[in-house]
Amino acid sequence: MTDEPVELGRITTRAEMKRVFGGGPQGGVVPSATSPNVLIYSDPAAGEQSGYFDGWLPEDDERGPVFEYTGHGEDDQTFVGLKGTGNRAILQHVDDGRALRVFKATGKTVPGTATMYQRYIGVFALDAEQPYTVRQKPNKQGVMRRVIVFRLRPAGLYDRRPEDTIPPSDDTTATTVPADVTTSAIVEPETNKKTKSTRSAAPRTTAERREARLSDQFQTYMAGLGRPMKRFQIQVKGSASVLLTDLYDETAHVLYELKGTSTREAVRMAIGQLLDYRRHVTPPNPSLGILLPSEPDDDLKGLLDELGIMLTYWDGKAFVGAPAL
Known part of the structure; x- marks a missing residue:
């Protein structure tokens, strides 16, 4: 991006950025009504x-670096309604013609005030x-809830420092979580334009929709057996990434x-x-199972049988092949 109104790495305040970009003085996600940001x-x-x-994230992938940002909401986070306003603004930023501008609190305050200094990291999508x-x-009360973690990509130059990197986990942990902790359980709003959505989020493929169904x-079938399903959320030692398995039958x-x-x-x-x-x-040592939308060919069935x-x-x-009612 050219003609940036704020230089990268600049130490600033919310009030100053409000004068530059508009928006409000509070909140983690601040959509502006006076500028496309x-x-x-x-x-x-x-x-x-x-x-x-x-x-x-500590390691770039084939498309470059990723900045993770956890969405807004102390309860289960959402994209809909008043509680989902900020998250929805991020999700639909392309449709709305807005850039995502990221700032990070420095941990220091303006002398004599409670105003936190902010460092400008750059423009993202x-x-x-x-x-x-x-x-x-x-x-903050220790109650488990569902959070939306946005994956942001730089849309131009950016200010990246070692202290901004998510630290790796000290231990490997695997925690069971409700099965509805999945993108298929998150309700996304319809596009706010009559034309085809152009937001950054790619539309779900046919295979992904079939998998969700x-x-x-x-x-539903397993619940009828009295065996509600769960998932594992896995944090691997030495990694900042979080793995989320598919379904887990805790009973068996x-x-x-x-x-x-x-x-x-x-x-x-x-x-x-x-x-x-x-x-x-x-x-x-759990038993392993693969769930498919149709019968695979005989060679694949033989492969799975060999592997147990x-x-x-x-x-x-x-x-x-499912447990009987």
Whole structure:
């Protein structure tokens, strides 16, 4: 971006940025009504009280760096209604023609006041392929709730410092969380334009929609057996990333990986994911299962049988290979 009104790394205040960009004096996400911007304020001290860290992931991927920012809300976070105003502004920033401008509190205040200094990090946009993830984190009262973690990509030059990097975990932990902690359970608002949405978030593919339906169907089926499903949220030692498995049958200690297609590529990916997750699950050594939307070919069924991985699939009327009612 050119002609930036604020230089990168500048130490400033919310009041000063309000004069430059508009917006309000409070809140972590501040949409402006007078300029095409959404101001995002990250306060490490406040975030760490609730067990999360905003900042750069330690390792760049093939598309460059990612800045994670946890959304707004002390209860289950949402995109809809009044409580979802800030999160919705981030999600729809492209539709609204707004840039995301990120600031980080420095931990120091203006002398003689409670006003926190802010450092300008740069202009960002949502990651096109994975705009956000959903996790379970405690709020300030220690109550677990669902949080939206946005994945922001630099949209130009940016100020990146070592202290802005999310620290790696000291230990590996695997915690069971409700099965509805998933993007399929998050209600996204309709685009606010009559034309096709152009927001950064890529539309869900047919396979992803099929996987979400398959998950809902299987959870309903298992609930009928008196076996509500859960998931594992895994934090790996030495990594800042968080893994979220697919469904877990706590009663039978079975870890399921779901796929929206029954192709060889999908089955091979599911196998790799299950073998990775199984190393971190507690209690150890769960049985493994793959859940597919249709019957795979005989060679893939033979592969799963050799590996001792259970196969369950939907035949259009029932789940074949699933526990009996």
